[in-house]
Amino acid sequence: MPFIPHTEKDTEEMLEAIGAPDLDALFDEIPKNLLIESLDGVPDAMSEMAIKRLMQERAAQDGAPLCFIGAGAYEHHVPQAVWDIATRGEFYSAYTPYQAEASQGTLQTIYEYQTMITELTGLDVSNASLYDGASALAEAALMAVRANRKIKSGRILLAPGVNPTYEKVAAAIAGTQGITFERLAMDSVTGNTAAELPDDKEPVAVAIQHPSFLGTLEDVDRLTDWAHERGAYVIAIVNPTSLALLKAPGHWGEAGADIACGEGQPLGVPLSSGGPYFGFMTCKQQHVRQMPGRIIGRTTDLDGQTGFTLTLQAREQHIRRSKATSNICTNQGLMVTAATIYMSLVGFHGLRSVACRSHQNTTRLIEGLTALEGVERVFEGAYFHEVAVRLDRPVGAVLEALANRNILGGFDLQPMYPDLGNAMLVCATETKTDADIDILITALGEILAEGKGRSA
Amino acid sequence: MSELPGDLLYTSEHEWLRREDDGNVSIGITDHAQAALGDFVYVELPEVGQDVESGGDMAVVESVKAASDVYAPVDGTVVEVNDALADDPETINSDPYGEGWIVKVAPAGEIDEGALMTPDAYQELLDQEDA
Numbered sequence: 181m182p183f184i185p186h187t188e189k190d191t192e193e194m195l196e197a198i199g200a201p202d203l204d205a206l207f208d209e210i211p212k213n214l215l216i217e218s219l220d221g222v223p224d225a226m227s228e229m230a231i232k233r234l235m236q237e238r239a240a241q242d243g244a245p246l247c248f249i250g251a252g253a254y255e256h257h258v259p260q261a262v263w264d265i266a267t268r269g270e271f272y273s274a275y276t277p278y279q280a281e282a283s284q285g286t287l288q289t290i291y292e293y294q295t296m297i298t299e300l301t302g303l304d305v306s307n308a309s310l311y312d313g314a315s316a317l318a319e320a321a322l323m324a325v326r327a328n329r330k331i332k333s334g335r336i337l338l339a340p341g342v343n344p345t346y347e348k349v350a351a352a353i354a355g356t357q358g359i360t361f362e363r364l365a366m367d368s369v370t371g372n373t374a375a376e377l378p379d380d381k382e383p384v385a386v387a388i389q390h391p392s393f394l395g396t397l398e399d400v401d402r403l404t405d406w407a408h409e410r411g412a413y414v415i416a417i418v419n420p421t422s423l424a425l426l427k428a429p430g431h432w433g434e435a436g437a438d439i440a441c442g443e444g445q446p447l448g449v450p451l452s453s454g455g456p457y458f459g460f461m462t463c464k465q466q467h468v469r470q471m472p473g474r475i476i477g478r479t480t481d482l483d484g485q486t487g488f489t490l491t492l493q494a495r496e497q498h499i500r501r502s503k504a505t506s507n508i509c510t511n512q513g514l515m516v517t518a519a520t521i522y523m524s525l526v527g528f529h530g531l532r533s534v535a536c537r538s539h540q541n542t543t544r545l546i547e548g549l550t551a552l553e554g555v556e557r558v559f560e561g562a563y564f565h566e567v568a569v570r571l572d573r574p575v576g577a578v579l580e581a582l583a584n585r586n587i588l589g590g591f592d593l594q595p596m597y598p599d600l601g602n603a604m605l606v607c608a609t610e611t612k613t614d615a616d617i618d619i620l621i622t623a624l625g626e627i628l629a630e631g632k633g634r635s636a
Numbered sequence: 637m638s639e640l641p642g643d644l645l646y647t648s649e650h651e652w653l654r655r656e657d658d659g660n661v662s663i664g665i666t667d668h669a670q671a672a673l674g675d676f677v678y679v680e681l682p683e684v685g686q687d688v689e690s691g692g693d694m695a696v697v698e699s700v701k702a703a704s705d706v707y708a709p710v711d712g713t714v715v716e717v718n719d720a721l722a723d724d725p726e727t728i729n730s731d732p733y734g735e736g737w738i739v740k741v742a743p744a745g746e747i748d749e750g751a752l753m754t755p756d757a758y759q760e761l762l763d764q765e766d767a
Contacts, residue, residue, distance in 0.1 A: 329683060330683075468678065469678055469698070492701070494677075494698050494701070494702055494703040495698070495703045499701075499702050499703070500702070500703050503703070503705065589723075
């Protein structure tokens with residue numbers, strides 16, 4: 181039942197008052213050739229009971245597989261209290277708290293979130309969040325071009341380890357505004373940016389993902405200093421969990437990254453088939469005017485009491501219309517609430533334990549996998565909690581065989597990185613026990629041995 | 637009642653310009669504009685040497701209420717920007733026609749005074765807006 185308060189009589193009276201014969205007449209300025217007569221493939225409406233049944237059946241198809249896929253979204257333990265608190269009535273609205281006097285709790289939550297994210301990334305200011313990691317990179321690119329007015333090339337160089345999906349999204353959003361994205365060359369041994377860096381690109385910004393999409397750890401200090409020597413800004417794309425162990429972007433190189441962004445999902449947001457997630461973004465104080473979205477601040481009211489308020493929003497869409505710093509300047513309020521509660525509950529030491537255990541589990545997994553015949557690491561060097569491995573045969577069929585055993589064994593890199601051969605990414609977070617890890621190692625060993633037996 | 641110096645030219649975007657002795661024009665926003673926008677917290681200035689086009693964006697003034705564009709009233713090249721506004725943007729509030737100037741432009745060719753407003757014409761615009 182649509183929740184529309186107008187009766188048919190109301191509608192008729194309104195149409196008569198404005199002199200329109202029927203509702204369709206209100207839309208007659210839309211050219212006829214743009215109208216779709218029928219939506220083939222969209223099934224007829226279903227009853228609530230039928231749709232619930234259908235959705236339960238579909239959800240059951242997912243089963244409860246043992247998941248070793250990361251590639252940008254990571255399965256972490258989410259304490260029960262996180263969503264028990266986040267779904268309380270007081271928090272369970274993602275709507276923007278424009279009315280400060282009625283939204284102190286929401287504003288304080290975002291303020292605490294900003295404080296934690298700036299501490300994690302080692303930068304000065306955080307906005308109230310963005311849609312997801314990919315659109316956060318797009319916003320960071322647009323922001324860098326606005327802020328770095330000395331360089332007009334509009335060219336953003338991406339380290340080879342930037343998530344290819346992020347690049348696609350960033351190019352779709354920022355590409356129409358004269359911004360281009362180019363990849364730096366990869367060193368085939370380490371998977372990181374090649375030692376020799378180009379001197380003729382005049383980049384306005386250099387984006388470095390760390391840990392990289394391929395799981396490797398870049399020499400972020402060298403790249404940051406190289407970019408800054410050329411007047412380019414540095415955009416760090418980081419995994420928030422990893423920051424409990426790795427150097428914060430604000431401390432990269434001599435001067436630190438200018439902007440940090442990334443996918444916030446690992447902080448208390450369940451995988452849930454791909455979303456909703458949230459993007460985060462922090463920057464140095466000097467760039468704050470070009471940061472998209474809003475910033476919540478702490479202040480003192482007329483009676484000397486602490487209060488929270490929208491500190492920076494003058495460049496938002498509702499005030500600045502087409503001149504806004506971004507056309508997507510909402511925030512992911514509910515996801516941020518969950519992340520704030522998650523970070524508060526686990527604390528920095530808890531996050532460090534999550535990061536350490538994930539690294540240890542991945543190490544155990546990689547040692548086991550590479551001991552198998554037909555499995556080797558693609559790259560040398562350090563990693564966080566994800567590693568690229570190469571198989572002696574195409575990855576797709578192997579992953580399918582694992583899925584038949586209720587194991588999601590990894591992320592197939594072949595479509596994105598055909599040059600890497602039969603490569604896939606594997607990841608074991610803190611959620612995996614030694615027994616879980618052994619299940620994957622044993623299963624993969626059996627599948628590879630079976631294949632050998634058949635082909636021999 | 638806002639102040640309106642008689643030796644300046646005005647625009648419908650609530651900006652003023654002053655012809656300096658060296659042939660350049662100083663540009664700022666009017667007392668009416670600063671009062672309407674409220675306390676300034678930030679000014680985004682163009683680069684010296686940048687070409688500007690009449691009617692195009694040139695600078696941004698950001699108050700506690702809004703961020704607003706400052707448009708170039710003439711074609712030309714930016715020859716000087718008021719860097720002091722970076723630390724003290726509220727100077728625009730306290731002295732909009734003096735220390736609160738924003739940009740100096742070297743006009744390209746003759747200034748089309750017909751496209752600008754005399755103090756009387758601008759006063760009329762303000763009266764209409766009040767009405």
